[in-house]
Amino acid sequence: MKAVIGDTVIAEAPVEDLIKIEGNWYFPPSSVNSDLLEKSPTPYTCPWKGECQYFSVKTDAGLLQDRAWSYPHPYPTAFDRVGKDFSDYVAFWKEVQVVE
Template identity: 85%
Template sequence: MKAMLGDTVVAEAPKEDLIQIEGNWYFPPSSVNDSLLEKSPTPYTCPWKGECQYFSVKNGDTLLQDRAWSYPTPYPTAFDRVGKDFSNYVAFWKDVRVVD
């Protein structure tokens, strides 16, 4: 599967390597093009997943604020709920299309 911003591949991995949580596809950290992401200072803590790290996504010369996120150190109870360790996996907001 691919995470696409226009014609640019932001992340790519086999579907079996992704994790789906609450309708969002989370890509393994190694499958994400880090050069297109910039850490954002936007704070958020999910009640059951833990502290979130947002990223802005580069689209040419434009920086799309908070269009990606991950959970660097999820709550241990979240692993039970999801069924896998999703630490540092990255999900994307709707501007970034996830396609098969």
């Protein structure tokens, strides 16, 4: 699976390495091109996953604010709900498409 914007691949990993949570594919941190992400100060805490870290995605056209996110330190109870540890896995939003 790939997370892409235009012709740029932001993340790529076999589907068995991804985790699907609430309809979003989460990519393992090692599969993400971190050079294309910039930490965002946008705050958010999910009631069951914990504190979220948003990222803006760097593109040729500029920065797309808060189009990626991860949970650096999810609540331990979230691991039971998801079935595995998803710490630092990255999911994407809007213009970033996840394709096979």
